Amino acid sequence: MAEAMNTLGRDRSDRLLGWIERILMVVGAACLFWAGTSSLSAIAYQYQEKVSLERGLPDRTNADDPQHSATVGRSQSLGRLEVPRLGLSVVVAEGDDDTTLAAAAGHLPDTPLPWEDGNTAVAGHRDTFFRPLQRIQVGDEIRFATRQGTFRYRVTRQTVVNPDDVWVLDPAPSAALTLITCYPFDFVGPAPQRFIVHAERLGGASGDTQASTNGGNPR
Secondary structure (H helix, E strand, O other), X not given: XXXXXXXXXXXXXXXXXXXXXXXXXXXXXXXXXXXXXXXXXXXXXXHHHHHHHHHHOOOOOOOOOOOOOOOOOOOOEEEEEEEHHHOEEEEEEEOOOHHHHHHOEEEOOOOOOXXXXXXXXXXXXXXXXXXXXXXXOOOOXXXXXXXOEEEEEEEEEEEXXXXXXXXXXXXXXXXXXXXXXXXXXOOOOOOOEEEEEEEEEOOOOEOOHHHHHHHOOOO
């Protein structure tokens, strides 16, 4: 009798484990499908916007023209950000919400646009578009190709700050660019700090879009 009860108990345990394995497999497959779909959507968005931007970029732009300004709606693409030495090339869209950052780097709406004076801030995820920033160095060139022209920057420093250190967004006396991503780069889960790249703009806008297109190494 005891042996029969033990056998029955083992059968029940085996069936329970079998069901648990099946449920875990279904959950795992669903997670992989979601991740794959999100990744493909981001790749498609990046490709479509890069083609659109390249077709719409001007041949020449006068940065001193009083009409040299444009407004951008939320989630609208601003341009293409490149760090040639790192092979980083990513479309930047207006906004810092989750939907925008899943498909692009995001321009923080409360900061100046790249064709305006001041401190332009762009955020991106460390595990996707901004992953190469872990190898950035002082002196590296950054290019921001927009429909208002291509703007060039030089990296001046990097800092690691806490999430509430909003001083990195303070207005700058001259045109500057601030890139923001989570830190450490290899941290699992929500990262406790932020990695900041500070760069100064070099001159005005350039209409030489061919150099921007060929100088980078889009992923």
